[in-house]
Amino acid sequence: MKRTTALAALAAPALLALSAAPANAHDIDDATVELMAPLGELNDSGGSGEAWAKVTGNEVWIKVEVQGLLDGAPHAQHIHLGGAGECPDPAMEGSGFEGAIRTTDAIDSYGEVRVSLTGNDADTSEAAALDVANFPADDTYTYERTFEVPDDVAEGLHHGDGVVVIHGVDHNGSGQYDGEQMSDLDDSLPSEATDPALCGAFQETQMSAPGGGVETGGGSTSGMENSGLIAGGALLVAAGAGAFALNQRRRTDS
Ligand SMILES: [Cu+2]
Known part of the structure; x- marks a missing residue:
């Protein structure tokens, strides 16, 4: 990586x-580049998961499997780009609830939201980063979608720089997003609704052999x-x- x-x-x-x-x-x-990211727990969310992607030109196929998050609450999920291409140390001291890592605390590690992994044919750009009506809202789910991304996003993904972040953590164990602190992304939402719960940096997998690539004309490589x-x-x-x-x-x- x-x-x-x-x-x-x-x-x-x-x-x-x-x-x-x-x-x-x-x-x-x-x-075509094939990517995989084991999703590691942040903020003691109790969750785990894995993400896979296949990127050909500007077309992205992505699958995300998640277990163990807060049930019945929307989990904003994104591909972040433009940081160091990695996840923060889970032990990092953040600005949130009892030192919790908030989304902007770790922006140097994973970068900004560039792709919103929405469902229901909703917008997948960063503009939909908090489109809570179109994100999964279960404790355990499988998400799969194919969509187009802008050139610079495709390029970042081709280079293996993308980081998958799943948000939403019930810090106080109340069974819902609440608490005194409001979100660093949207002050109408509790910070619990947007704090990162899972993070995984995409890495290129060796699933498809380089020799399997499409031959371009004239015997070129x-x-x-x-x-x-x-x-x-x-x-x-x-x-x-x-x-x-x-x-x-x-x-x-x-
Ligand atoms: Cu995010």
Whole structure:
């Protein structure tokens, strides 16, 4: 995960340096990436779960399985992006109820809401982050949906930077969202309704072999292999071996 992120960060300048962006970027866009995230407990929510996703271009299929959350209360669920691509330490001291982690406390770790995992064909953008009528409201549920995301979100997901966060924690054990403190996301909601309950950073799975990618014309390599070449070139450029990287480009283009 960390290694992938580092390679991605190095790959960007390499693309500019090699001026080979159009052909390779196209291959990456068309590549399918399969992701998995074990969902870990935050705020002693009592929950657990797992998420899977398959991203092809801008199309995202996602499945989320959750157990053990507060029953009969909506669980806002999102893909967050733009942070460190990871979950906070569950032991982190937050600004919430008896030190609970509130959503904004851990924004550096998982980033902002970019995808709202709503049901009922509702909006999946960040604008629907608190569309409580269209989120699951059971203690245990399975959610599955296929939808389109904007380019920058697709790119982040392709790079394995997405973090799944499920919200809603009954800190005081009252059986509902209540308490004195209001939400850091919406001051008309109790903080319990939006505090993070589960978190999982997507990681690329090896479920589909790179060789299984769709062949593009002219006997060129698959998108996965091309992105490997770009990443390899980036490391060499970073090491000052620019000549080798240029040879690499010629071989990639031929
Ligand atoms: Cu969220």
